[in-house]
Amino acid sequence: MAIVAGSVVVAVLALWIQNAIVPYSKPFWGLFDNQLDLDVYRAGAQTVLDGDKLYDAKLLGQMDYTYTPFSIFGFIPFAWMSMTVARVVWIGGILVALYFTIMISFRSLGRSPTLALRAVAVALVTVMMLLEPVRTTIWYGQINVFLMAIVLADLLRPDGARLRGVATGLTAGIKLTPMLFAVYLLVIRNTRAAVGVVAGFVGSVLLGFAILPSTSWDYWTSKLRDPDRVGTPQTPGNQSIRGLLANLGHTNEPNGLLWILLVLVGFTLGIGAAVVAHRAGQELLALSLVGMTSCAISPMAWGHHWVWFVPLAVVALNWISDAGRSASSRIVVGVMVVGGFLAAFSWRTYLGYATWQFNQTRDDAYLIGLFFKHGSVGWLDWFVWEPYVWVFVVTCVVVLIAGARLRAPAKPAEVQAE
Template identity: 30%
Template sequence: MRGRLHTLVTRYWRVLVVVSIPLLAFSVWSELLPFLARSKGGGFHVGGDFDVYRWAVHTWLEGGNTVENWAPMRNGEILPWVYPPFGVLPLTVFALPPTTVGVFLMWAADLAAIGMTLYLVVRYRWPSVGPRGALAVAAVVLPGTLWLEPVYSCFAQGQVNLVLMGLIVADCLVPNPRWPRGMLVGIAAATKLMPAAFLLFFLFRKDFRAAVVSVVTGVVCTLIGFAIDFESSMDYWFNYGPASSVAGHTLDSNQSVMGMVARWGLDPLVQNGIWAAVCLVLTVVLVRTVGRVDASVAMALTGVFTLLVSPTSWSSHWGWFVPGALILLGAAVTARSIARFALVVVIVVAARRIPFTMLAHENVPALLWVPQQLAGNAYVVLSIVLLLLTGWQVSRARPAGRVSEVDVGEQAALSRG
């Protein structure tokens, strides 16, 4: 099976790339275009975060405060700007052009980020297929990712999450990058706080130089944020607190450990205690695992860990399912593991069927409460299971000492090379 797939992607890579073009076009037409809405003045727009980005950039340019004020939406609602003030700078690329142009620029950047992520994972994980084989795999898989809720909802809201994921993947997996490794993670963290957790990726893999570069870059970018908008920066960092307006939100689509626990309606002290205990366990597992698996696995685990421990991880943040599922699928094929393949199927089904909508049904029989919680918090449950299973497998395979570049998905496969 593995040999046939290798032959397919290396010998017929041109055919696969050509075939992927109409598949991508169909996926865009079917899954993305329905989210475009006609603007009153002509053109198109998407709702949600993209409007917040545009509002924040224009408010900053006009001298307003992006932290104290909230962005008015087209439907009459208001939403907060929850990113650091530095974030307005990279988002000007999408916010300054006309809305229609900005939306399509964001979509193009998101597609490029997913494609690059798939390509880099394949190149790192299975180097024997070469650049052409990696291109073929990325081209074929890309259309399918648009059918997953974390991906298409990111497009639907015009979010920048997939672009940030692309920056992180490039920083972690590109061999001998032309930039100082860690710089892209620092920029991503200064734009949106969650990528700062990838400092753990560098620390636990003992790449201390990249860790230092990440911190320095993040600090410099944050200081730039103070320079361009001192008032908003003071409010964001010292008065209100980062993303305080949405931390631990009980909305069903907040697929994080804190979001899950918050929906149980417990006393705040108990709620925070459970969240802290779970996060501590997950941190210990990550510490014991990240340094003993190859970089692609470590990167995917860190991405999933970040979403789990963050107070707020909307379902559209879960783009890390894409590289994680690809790695797991490759491991299933290599090891001929039905269990791994079944887990991939469950992840894909969960990412397609939007299981958290089940939580909207409040009047469920007591016997069905646990199944409802397991299914409705599927992103959280599956990710915890995946993280724990990976940690357990690493401990079982290499019980003593730190083993660098161990591939838990392919115990008998080629090493990195």
């Protein structure tokens, strides 16, 4: 019961800190307000229901629809709801998906779903909400946590599980970046699951063409090739390698060749570290690294895309709590957890004057994320601009250095048997 009581204290403290960052009751800027992206999803679905052209429409008067035609089928039920109801259902779904992600992550690490573990998982949901990727996923009404939960539920199943990879392919049919998991599966020679990912993706594309043929043709032959539809590269929230080049170089046209070279480096680093983790039996860590890699090498990766910090945190916390690990390694991982948490924390930048935000003048603004602190930290500015890319690099390097030491320590009975 001590663990349950401690979890309650942690949850209450995390919720209090959340309110201290931005009061829940603050109009528009409060955690459960805004929901701009959810409104865009609903507007996109309504555009299709009305028979209009999805990718030519300016949703809500200003926004482009950036996901695939297949994705619209999941948003149609929300178009039938009022925004008030849709908001409650969507936010509730995100919180449930976070809890589910944390629980399946612990279970994949051999933890039994006891009452104590469930209490810890609930507390971790509130703590993870303090991270900018998770907070802004909730605040915008984004889809990232749902996609991550589906991928983990699919790929954490045993290798021979039926239709393993198909659900991941379907998520790629919504947002293309999960296709990187097919590459990872091929590299580790799990061809069956890789084929499942490809099959799920192809199925989503074919379904899109079957139901929305002209819309699908427009997307796959034209709109897909325009990465700037999701935002300009030189944006503080663009936490990708391309964003790093654009923000540090103060340009919206970063050097294309340099970007491609760094993407290849990032891909090699991320997939290489994932393979090392896989060979050491750390599949959750491997999948987290692939998810992070997909963010790093993407042309545009908003901060809220980096929800892969959640399962990564579970891996780290499980390591720290494992008495079989060496004290030195637990300290190193503990330091990394603190550093990563601070890098991804919902740091607030308050603007107490009228500014142009989201195509509207607002009396004040609460900007969330370490990357909004650029220009105020001197020599550390290179890190503050793109903290998530650097967290990714450090994590990959540590995993590559650790190598076989990532393996779970042998239990006493196993040692005796040897």
